[in-house]
Amino acid sequence: MTGLCRQPILFACLVAVAQLRAKESTLDDLLTVQRQVQSVLDQARKAVVALECGGGTASGVIVSPQGLVLTAAHVTSFPGKKVKVTLPGGKTVEAESLGLDTATDAAMLQLPAPAKAWPFITINREVRGLKLGDWCFALGHPGGWDAARGSVLRVGKLVKISANMLQSDCVLMGGDSGGSLFNLAGELIGINSQIWRGREQNLHVSMAPFLRSWETMKKGEIVSIWNQGNGAWIGISTQGSDDGLVVQAVAPDSPAMKAGLKDGDTIVSLNNQKLAEPIEFTEAILARAAGEIVTLKVRTAKGERMVEVRLAKRPKD
Amino acid sequence: MMAWFLGTQTAGPIFAQGFLDDEQRTNGAETLGALATLHSKAAAGSACIGPERDKKLLSGAILSPDGYILTKATETLSMKPLRVWLSDGSMADARLVKRNEKLDLALLKIERTGLACVSWGESLSLRPAQWLCALGDQGAKMRLGVMSANRRAIANSGAVMGIRFARSDKGDVGVQIEEVATDGPAEQAGLRADDVLVELNSQKVNDPSAVKRIIGPLHPGDIVKVKYKRVGKDGDCDVKLASKNRVMLNWGGEDFGNHGTSSRTDNYSEIIQHDLPLKPSDMGGVLYDVQGHAVAINIARVDRVTNYALPVELFLPEVLKWIQEDREKKK
Numbered sequence: 241m242t243g244l245c246r247q248p249i250l251f252a253c254l255v256a257v258a259q260l261r262a263k264e265s266t267l268d269d270l271l272t273v274q275r276q277v278q279s280v281l282d283q284a285r286k287a288v289v290a291l292e293c294g295g296g297t298a299s300g301v302i303v304s305p306q307g308l309v310l311t312a313a314h315v316t317s318f319p320g321k322k323v324k325v326t327l328p329g330g331k332t333v334e335a336e337s338l339g340l341d342t343a344t345d346a347a348m349l350q351l352p353a354p355a356k357a358w359p360f361i362t363i364n365r366e367v368r369g370l371k372l373g374d375w376c377f378a379l380g381h382p383g384g385w386d387a388a389r390g391s392v393l394r395v396g397k398l399v400k401i402s403a404n405m406l407q408s409d410c411v412l413m414g415g416d417s418g419g420s421l422f423n424l425a426g427e428l429i430g431i432n433s434q435i436w437r438g439r440e441q442n443l444h445v446s447m448a449p450f451l452r453s454w455e456t457m458k459k460g461e462i463v464s465i466w467n468q469g470n471g472a473w474i475g476i477s478t479q480g481s482d483d484g485l486v487v488q489a490v491a492p493d494s495p496a497m498k499a500g501l502k503d504g505d506t507i508v509s510l511n512n513q514k515l516a517e518p519i520e521f522t523e524a525i526l527a528r529a530a531g532e533i534v535t536l537k538v539r540t541a542k543g544e545r546m547v548e549v550r551l552a553k554r555p556k557d
Numbered sequence: 558m559m560a561w562f563l564g565t566q567t568a569g570p571i572f573a574q575g576f577l578d579d580e581q582r583t584n585g586a587e588t589l590g591a592l593a594t595l596h597s598k599a600a601a602g603s604a605c606i607g608p609e610r611d612k613k614l615l616s617g618a619i620l621s622p623d624g625y626i627l628t629k630a631t632e633t634l635s636m637k638p639l640r641v642w643l644s645d646g647s648m649a650d651a652r653l654v655k656r657n658e659k660l661d662l663a664l665l666k667i668e669r670t671g672l673a674c675v676s677w678g679e680s681l682s683l684r685p686a687q688w689l690c691a692l693g694d695q696g697a698k699m700r701l702g703v704m705s706a707n708r709r710a711i712a713n714s715g716a717v718m719g720i721r722f723a724r725s726d727k728g729d730v731g732v733q734i735e736e737v738a739t740d741g742p743a744e745q746a747g748l749r750a751d752d753v754l755v756e757l758n759s760q761k762v763n764d765p766s767a768v769k770r771i772i773g774p775l776h777p778g779d780i781v782k783v784k785y786k787r788v789g790k791d792g793d794c795d796v797k798l799a800s801k802n803r804v805m806l807n808w809g810g811e812d813f814g815n816h817g818t819s820s821r822t823d824n825y826s827e828i829i830q831h832d833l834p835l836k837p838s839d840m841g842g843v844l845y846d847v848q849g850h851a852v853a854i855n856i857a858r859v860d861r862v863t864n865y866a867l868p869v870e871l872f873l874p875e876v877l878k879w880i881q882e883d884r885e886k887k888k
Binding site for chain 1: 575576577581582583584587588590591592684685686687688701702703704705706707709710806815830832834847848860861862863
């Protein structure tokens, strides 16, 4: 995995998965989606801003007439930082970073007081109303601010829904971090967070972490969820293959190293569950608590063996 | 539906995951079902261009029943032999009629009759969020996306090899490479850090400014013949230059490749930007709206989220003139 930022921590919880009926879309279905996106696009683009913070470029979205901006935590890193904001017209203003939730990658900024009111978009508060396969669209500033280009649109579908995270096939890249994911009503449903190698592995922070910690973040405080018992760490990165996940790198002093895992080992299963993609492995680990023991089936040149690993907390750095 | 239920062994809560079926995704079979009729029509009017059957480097648009074909110019610079592969599987040797640097277009001619050809529409009414589609994977698939940003010009950033040089003491022979850009022109040609460049296009180089003087006037797609020294073995290679912006923005491989990018990605007087999942070998092919109107030619795969296409109004009148001139010459 290559993150645009740190990995989001997922609350363990149940997400209902509806069995979707296979149905071919028609041209009319596609054109309906196009009309819906076009009817809200201008409004949405007015609220999407480009950010410069600590040498990097990123995006954000204005969610109140007073100038509250939502972005990703890996963009701001700390409360009280000065952030250069480029508005859609090209004007720049200085904002200050507010609180953040590094575990889920959620953060806020405050723009200066508006002359009248900042253009803003509405948040979708019905996080549980989202369904797999829902059409959505992403906006951001991939590669940084470009006056002639403006913000860049991607239209796609929700590919996965987790407690704090959405995955879509709206393709993102560096600079999109902190940008926005909308439903077809033009309401904000996600903040662009990170990508994996695959084109369809684009992750967005859902509105849940924002809504849960809204006032705390607005006050400029750092949200901590470590005490809720999730966000365990094993200390390896993996790559998908036909037979399992191949270990690419083992972090020094990590639980994986203590358990004897090595580069090139293949992880066949975790607690007897087969894993097809690195993202599933990462999330299965993140969903567990530090201290929990997981059993990996590992294949090496010498054959298969079962390895018990006691998960730990991710070190500070 | 693939669903993973990962129950924890302790009394922890259940974590469930479900992914949307591949078929139902934006570029999945069920969504693309809406474009089935357009797919067969588009395939008939398209061609692939490359020196060999398993080395098709570009797509092309068939402009006339007697075999005038339009494609991207940059990749044709070093292509030998120039061959066209039609959708019926047959091959035809092509004659280069015209190569236009400004538009980055090349007009080819093959000796055929009765070919299906592209019927052009207009692009001026296109707005962001409009669905667009094109053939991908050598015509095997339709690919769907949207017009994703404002129509505009793309400035020229120049051409580079994707090399950072070490500081060298005066009097050294050659110029030592400090670092090469991931997946950049130099790395693709086989050069790596610590190699020492000795000659470029038969001219000796002893410092980085000499390299700049030779590369400066060249264009993306041009080939530079490089002689280098490497511990244990000296060698030579051909480096195909690429646009500076595309190399610098992707220096460490930030784009994840996603099947690569075009050598030339800038210096266009007007483009339509879209987000179709295309490859560099799909460039030169036609961009359609979902009603089947040909609106542009795909001209550059820029990065994971960006393609540029030349709007039909920009090139078609000029290209038709080239065809006219060529026909008159033949008479």
